[in-house]
Amino acid sequence: EDQVTQSPEALRLQEGESSSLNCSYTVSGLRGLFWYRQDPGKGPEFLFTLYSAGEEKEKERLKATLTKKESFLHITAPKPEDSATYLCAVGHNAGNMLTFGGGTRLMVKP
């Protein structure tokens, strides 16, 4: 059974304080690892897809990396507008569904 665990559950940062969010996964045949941002009361917003170990993607202050067991979302010099819940999900080769982690709630204080 696919499993996705995100840590920490919540993270408080000062503006400009860089950090990383972790997504550990167990999946039989990874077809993709997906990162989303979700604001309160809204649907998740797609950020990145990573397909193979060693792959990296960047967007503004965010950088996602992937190994065979985990993915990291690095946030460089975060701003208050980066405050949101970040969700990680994996898809496996044999099915159509995505398995989501519980998310990391990021709060960036000015």
Added chain:
Amino acid sequence: SQTIHQWPATLVQPVGSPLSLECTVEGTSNPNLYWYRQAAGRGLQLLFYSVGIGQISSEVPQNLSASRPQDRQFILSSKKLLLSDSGFYLCAWSRGRRAEAFFGQGTRLTVV
């Protein structure tokens, strides 16, 4: 560009009443369509997915059903709502199995 519409945004329904949530996608054809539910403070749980008209797969046995009457329309229904059906319901689409999913803005359902 592709867009996904989901309505209503919020809904308060009494126990035992029926439910119909609708989702439509524009700007693409033959999308994979999904219904997810998100409980407070928890991750997303896949309820149903569809790879084509009339093709519905259920991931979790429950009080809900789904239908896909048209290529870009996906409907979530219930004949009699339970208190446990309360939650945040999200519709999503993708181009294929390897592609990322794009989500609607969600429906907050409260069963009272």
